[in-house]
Amino acid sequence: MAYKIEKASEIADNIFEFWIKAPHVSKNAQAGQFVVIRIDEKGERIPLTISAAKDDLIRIVFMAVGKTTKFLSSLKEGESVLDVAGPLGQPGELKKWGNCVLIGGGVGIACLPILAKALKEQGNQVTGIIGARNENLLLLSDELEQDCDELVICTDDGSRGFHGFPADILKKKLEDEKIDCVWIIGPAIMMKITSMATIPSKTKTFVSLNPIMVDGTGMCGSCRVSVGGETKFACVDGPEFDAHLVDWDELMNRQRIYPSQEKESLDNFNE
Ligand code: FAD
Ligand code: FES
Structure with missing residues (x-):
């Protein structure tokens, strides 16, 4: 299954914001959780935090530091990644702290x-x-x-x-x-x-x-x-x-x- 990049922009020096269509992740995502993304069949899996979830979309924000994040940053709106696994990890301890x-x-x-x-x-x-x-x-x-x-x-x-x-x-x-x-x-x-x-x-x-x-x-x-x-x-x-x-x-x-x-x-x- 392919996951479409609906919006892509560079929001700071070498830091990119992508909104990706991933309804199953968006529906269940909670603060503190992350996704593991694989761009294509040959790609490595990298973890990225879920920065926002809205409607069918999730937002990831990443710095292009090495091979996979540089490759990811080169993708344009309308293109897709192969896998978005998640939401993974435990949600944060979200309660009334004060x-x-x-x-x-x-x-x-x-x-x-x-x-x-x-x-x-x-x-x-x-x-x-x-x-x-x-x-x-x-x-x-x-x-x-x-x-x-x-x-x-x-x-x-x-x-x-x-x-x-x-x-x-x-x-x-x-x-x-x-x-x-x-x-x-x-x-x-x-x-x-x-x-x-x-x-x-x-x-x-x-x-x-x-x-x-x-x-x-x-x-x-x-x-x-x-x-x-x-x-x-x-x-x-x-x-x-x-x-x-x-x-x-x-x-x-x-x-x-x-x-x-x-x-x-x-x-x-x-x-
Ligand atoms: P590489 O050249 O392979 O590595 C550069 C550096 O990134 C390494 O020295 C290492 O410290 C780290 N790294 C490399 N591979 C991995 C890996 N598989 N897992 C974790 N760290 C790795 N980065 C963001 O920019 N935004 C995020 O929201 C974000 N969320 C993260 C959430 C979690 C739970 C974790 C564990 C990491 C997160 N990272 C995030 C870090 C991100 O996963 C790495 O920057 C990315 O994997 C680097 O891959 P690369 O091939 O581009 O770089
Ligand atoms: Fe493999 Fe956590 S990433 S055990």
């Missing part, structure tokens, strides 16, 4: 709109904090202004909003008010460092882990992570976990196990 802070870094910002909407529906107060290296890498800020009660924009170089990191804003907020729950979604190093801010206050903090995934169904073991000393498979037990229990060093080491194969694959694709 005062919630959602932090997105880089392409991780794409995960926030569906989460903000779901938490608002549960009656939470929602503050979004989004950060990127510079303003050209910021995404979905207009949409998040609508979805959140308050949105704080940060850039590392000060080109837009607060000059600094989301962690700086979070630390200040933790001093000023009671926060009941925090979500942090972005690169592993950013999630590790930012989540340290909530350790002293023991504020419940979720992160969405991004280990290498292959089948996305708990069979291959490639997404193995350690959480609270237990082995978990991020694709079926997560991808969201308690930030304070994650073995970050193991995660980051395992993310880097195929660099030469990834480079070779990209070089062959570019030739």
Whole structure:
């Protein structure tokens, strides 16, 4: 079965937004879940977060970092991908927490709109904090202004909003008010460092882990992570976990196990 790309655009430097027709996914998708996409019969499977679901469509937002995401970014509206498997993974813990802070870094910002909407529906107060290296890498800020009660924009170089990191804003907020729950979604190093801010206050903090995934169904073991000393498979037990229990060093080491194969694959694709 083919899944048609109904809308495709580049929404920030090298970051693409696709709306894909996938009624079975859209109907059941919840915040925190992802899809595994395969472009054609020879393609590898890659996991991408469901950033929004509306009518028969799902939205994915991705950065073109290697062979498969570059190939995906070259597809145009009206073209199709071969497989969209999902929704996969456990939904986030969506309940009435009270005062919630959602932090997105880089392409991780794409995960926030569906989460903000779901938490608002549960009656939470929602503050979004989004950060990127510079303003050209910021995404979905207009949409998040609508979805959140308050949105704080940060850039590392000060080109837009607060000059600094989301962690700086979070630390200040933790001093000023009671926060009941925090979500942090972005690169592993950013999630590790930012989540340290909530350790002293023991504020419940979720992160969405991004280990290498292959089948996305708990069979291959490639997404193995350690959480609270237990082995978990991020694709079926997560991808969201308690930030304070994650073995970050193991995660980051395992993310880097195929660099030469990834480079070779990209070089062959570019030739
Ligand atoms: P490659 O050159 O093959 O790899 C580049 C880097 O991407 C690698 O070093 C590795 O860290 C990572 N990667 C490679 N293959 C995989 C794989 N099969 N699974 C996971 N990571 C891999 N990226 C986005 O831009 N937007 C998203 O919404 C998004 N959601 C994700 C949700 C989950 C649950 C996970 C696990 C990852 C998500 N990613 C997302 C990361 C995305 O899957 C990788 O960027 C993509 O697989 C890279 O493939 P590539 O062939 O283009 O690059
Ligand atoms: Fe294979 Fe999770 S991706 S077990």
